[in-house]
Amino acid sequence: MIHQYRNNGYNIVMDVYSGAVHVVDDVCYDVIAEVNRAEEEPTAESLKTPEVKAGLLAKLGSRYEAADIEDALSDVIELTEGNQLFMKDIYEGMVEVVKERKTVVKALCMHIAHDCNLACRYCFAEEGEYHGRRAMMSYEVGKKALDFLIANSGSRRNLEVDFFGGEPLMNWQVVKDLVAYGREQEKKFNKHFRFTVTTNGVLLNDEIQDFINKEMDNVVLSLDGRKEINDKMRPFRNGKGSYDLIVPKFQKLADSRNQERYYIRGTFTRNNLDFSNDILHYADLGFKQMSIEPVVGEETDPYAIREEDLPQIFEEYDKLAKVMIEREKEGKGFNFFHFMIDLEGGPCIYKRLSGCGSGTEYLSVTPWGDLYPCHQFVGQDEFLMGNVDEGITKPEIADEFRSCSVYSKDKCRNCFAKFYCSGGCMANAYNFHGTIHDAYDIGCEMQRKRVECAIMMKAALAEQ
DSSP: OEEEEEETTEEEEEETTTOOEEEEOHHHHHHHHHHHHHOSSOOHHHHTSHHHHHHHHHHHTTTSOHHHHHHHHHHHHHHHHTTSSSOOOOOGGGHHHHHHSOOOOOEEEEEOEEOOSBOOTTOTTTTTTTTSOOEEOOHHHHHHHHHHHHHTOTTOOEEEEEEESSOGGGGHHHHHHHHHHHHHHHHHHTOEEEEEEEEOSTTOOHHHHHHHHHHEEEEEEEOOSSHHHHHHHSBBTTSOBSHHHHHHHHHHHHHHTTTOSOEEEEEEOGGGTTTHHHHHHHHHTTOOEEEEEEOOOOTTSTTOOOGGGHHHHHHHHHHHHHHHHHHHHTTOOOEEGGGOOOSSSOSOHHHHHHTTOBTTTEEEEOTTOEEESSGGGTTOGGGOOEETTTEESOHHHHHHHHTOSTTSOHHHHTOTTHHHHTTOOHHHHHHHHSSSSSOOHHHHHHHHHHHHHHHHHHHHHHTO
16 A cells, blocks of 8 residues: 655655655656555566556656656666565454453553532533542552552563543542552562653642652643643633643753653644644743643534644644654754654564553553543443453453554545554544444544655655
8 A cells, every 4th residue: 555645845655554654756756656556465576567658758758867767666666676665464364362362451541539629611521520420549540550550460561550530630649549559569470660640730739749740751731832721721610721830840840850851742623723833832832742632522613623624634743744844854853642653663572553551451440440442431321341340241342442453444445544553542433433343534634644754754854
């Protein structure tokens, strides 16, 4: 499978199954396009036939010199022989191996607080309530959750725990106590906990910052960009904005972590389709690690992104990519999560096939100890998998999630970006289509654009 596109003056050719990316001149770009159009499954041998050369000369001879076309074809044949172009799909057969893997839990999203001190207008968690009641996780439930994780982690040593909400700092003493308990268990079971906390920063202070810096491998800081955007979408319950209170705290925390091991994480909506300005605002505030996610909502929601918004969103990603290249060359670079692509390593093939591991490797725990595939399924009874007392009582739910892959989704099969997004968010697919074996269409369009921009940036920065 080949994907070709032009971006910022670069002709880019992606070979999906080999993972190879080529930046080529115009003649080579057009030769590849013609070959891909003319032959269903080109091989090095089929490309060497006189008919192929004659066809290319007839199609492209009015634009390019014959010698240039022949040279380009030779290069294409060489790349094909080296399995860097027109490589066949060797991965579909691996899906059965993924399905047969046992459930080995490596990460928990701990809903330490089903309550929040903000009233974000787009919150899928309903101000922390998750279709249920306000509640705080007790230390006892949290201990059982960590015990469950250890017991179900098999031989994995590194385990991940994200303290989530609502707003987890509203239950801070329990967070501290559970970290202490986790450290005790590490020694007993030869495990290592990587703790993370996701916070809106309202309650952040020096004591909490010191603890985070000592114990948390990562911290996610929620901010929606410019003051006017953030305060409109992330107000207190009395309507007052949160920007002025939290930004200085976030700047101090990011600096105290040497601008590493954190993310400023925002959400953009129809209210700020010019979201590249919010990302650059993060950078101008001094932040180096950032992400801004498109809101997911029903089309009837006034803030929800719609199909007609996509052209402007694509322009914003293009604009952002170009500015990031400029700033990187000036020594003022920063990381944007959705443009971070590893073309040489990256996730193993099983992760590329099956995604985040929700429902199998990654689970969410409610304040009262119920287990769900991930935080976005919490409160939906059909996805209640069990609890921390009894463990997983509905293994068929895990089986269903394990069977979900880029090959179980028709929309993914012919998508060039499938091994970068691994089929996308299963919760979004379910919420829009009633099945996890589908894909959220607007999200797919944005993901494809982000992949294109990220690869273009690799090409541009490789020229330095």
